[in-house]
Amino acid sequence: MTDKKVRVRFAPSPTGGLHLGGVRTVLFNYLFAKKHKGDFVLRIEDTDQTRYVEGAEEYILDCLKWCGLEPDESPVAGGQYAPYRQSERKALYREYAERLVMQGHAYYAFDTAEELDKNRKEIPNFQYGQAYRDSLRNSLSLPQHEVDALLDAGTPHVIRIKMPADETISFHDMIRGHVSFETNQVDDKVLLKADGMPTYHLAVVVDDYLMKISHAFRGEEWLPSAPVHLLLWDYLGWKADMPQWAHLPLILKPDGHGKLSKRDGARLGFPVYAMSWFDAKTGELTPGFRELGFLPEAFLNLLATLGWNDGTDQEIFTLDELIEKFSIERVNKAGAKFDFEKAKWFNAEWIKRSDATTLLPHVKTILAEKNINITDDQRLITLIDLIKDRCVLLPDFYQQLGYFFEEPKSYDLASVKPKWNDQKGDFFKEYIEKLANIEAIQPELEEPAFKAFAEEKGMKIGDVMMPFRIMLVGSKFGPHVFDIAASLGKQETINRITKGLVAFSA
């Protein structure tokens, strides 16, 4: 059992965008699989057709692709244990549910949703289980002939697990250690719904068994239903093959309390989905980390360190490093509040550490969105190196780079005009002539020349440097003025000084 091949799965239901916590679950599964030379499978849990959303499955696949966490087996990649969509495995589950009924570990229940709702409302602490199952309409409480008659008549019914009395179910969680439950406290969960589809509880056990899953990592919200799953593994006779469990801590709202949700993103102004998700029904577009300008490497990095660390002070990890260093036992037990400021820091750090060639395609995309189409890659690479330390999110590249390709749309006049005078105007007019006579602008030659010229004219360097910058850039930011001028070239520099002169004197 210990030499069993490592096989893990991510099993989302296709109901909408993929949330931070979901991607982190994928990440931890993926890291564990790759570290142990195992398989990572994607299984689509689409057993609830009322919640099924068109396009959600493709979206999930795209997210995994963007993150670089591609599954070895999936509905589209296929695999030895296909199909990987539970809706396509529907027939399978009934057989196991019936088997459980036969063995006395499950039973048919005929109660309607309305009857149960009524009970839940009227009886405090009502649970379909130990205490009440005898007073409800099921194959445990009804005489056999009546059950047969109901079944023959095609009466809608579900199959429920029969929780045993007075047992303690315990297991070892790879993150939490020993966890235990009293069966008297757990209710008789529905295993097979009236429409013939399994619930999560049945499907997850059957599929994990059939797909030979060795380790099951999922969010902490699943912990309370773990005893149902444990029992099912046992009743179905598969106990020896049961995966090892790990329940991951939740990602919480940065303010207040509770699980992080889609709404929090809108409320607090940051994304919670990996990629933007468009809801065709409501017409609502929920922004994603990708669209906001996160590098996938940074996104993964920040997710990995939310609840995990390697025990050293290292915070920046490549995917390969994560695979090498990851250990599920080092995942924290407590939930973590999401901090968007730190998320941005990770991205800035990744931009700084990435070389310009890697950044190039991203930057070209950003600029293209602003109708700046670059043909000279070499020039762009030089520029990226010049300014990448100033960028936090990818769109910042437009802010920091746009003026190399477009004239300033406006000038920060408030920073120049109050101190602007004819003397400065004359200085620049003469400077244009000086520039006209040189071959090309070389920062290391032209900057000292500029300074010398300013001194010669009896001006303070700072007094002319700032207006010069604003002529070229439009505002008070950016790299060294002469690096900008050099990239712009002599003619364009002269052109911008000329236009600046007009604007400043107006």
Added chain:
RNA sequence: GGCCCGUUCGUCUAGGGGUUAGGACGUUAGAUUUUCAUUCUAGAAACAGGGGUUCGAUUCCCCUACGGGCUACCA
């Protein structure tokens, strides 16, 4: 309400019976950058409370408080 899980700076976290309780984000101050950002230096900032166990508990145990999750024919 019941059950389960959790609790170290504002946040993410390291640590673990004897430590000046470490790092990071953010924040404050300063230096560098004749801009902005980067970078550098320094600072403020935490073991939820109460009982045990112990020579000694932030660390182990119990209780309380607080937080979170679950309590659907949703996952």
